[in-house]
Amino acid sequence: MTDTTYDNSTELDPRIAARLKRDVKGLVAAVIQQYDTHEVLMVGYMNDEALRRTLTTGRVTFWSRSRQEYWRKGDTSGHVQYVKGVSLDCDGDALLVEVDQVGAACHTGKRSCFLEGGPLPVVEGHRPAEQQNGLS
Template sequence: MSQLFQHLEPSDSHFEPDKDEVLNAIRWNADGLIPAIAQQYDSGEVLMMAWMNREALEKTLQSHRVCYWSRSRSTLWRKGESSGQVQKLKAMNLDCDGDTLLLQVDQEGPACHTGRRSCFYVRLEQNKAWVDQAPLIDPKTLYTNKP
């Protein structure tokens, strides 16, 4: 862990480290990415997890529209650009060892490409698995290049 994060551990609330120093100390993975969890800010529902590179993170902080890095398409992915289901950023927090982000967002409609509100719909138990959410809308209606 970087010295910066160790230095922050005993800090009281409201301590302000240098923001660029924090970004420089983020533990990006071998592909230069960090996982970002998106949580609906008012209901608390965890909607999805995706990945950001530094450009996506900075664009998200600047624009307050959440921008990820698409690992499958190797491109910036402004959430909602093809589905219309945008995510507005309410708050962004980094964790204690600087390798995971938690985003408080306001998600319009379904966050999941399957038309479900959340991506986490496959329930696992010791002896069985089941789908615990139905799609809200038909995903065929999602990808129509809405602005």
């Protein structure tokens, strides 16, 4: 019988670790999305241990590239991210973390870091008529 239970109790399960494609600093990008509204709140970075903590503790933990330390979101601000789901992408270098965000995701007090930075000027694109009406 194959044991399909993952063991992240002390280190990231080797079967998960083997799927990660880390950058030169050992990190993967983590997109944080509010689980019910689907708003994209921020992007952070995780090493193996930050991912292990995120998978096992119910709280999002990042690796802070600027401070070079683990950063459990909300410990200082109270703006906790409760984990609802984590998915890895096809090539293992990005995570999608669905959370319940308490308060503001951005350190500036904005709900989303992308609301703080704001929109850039864009020329919109539109699919041709023959690709519309459900023919995508």
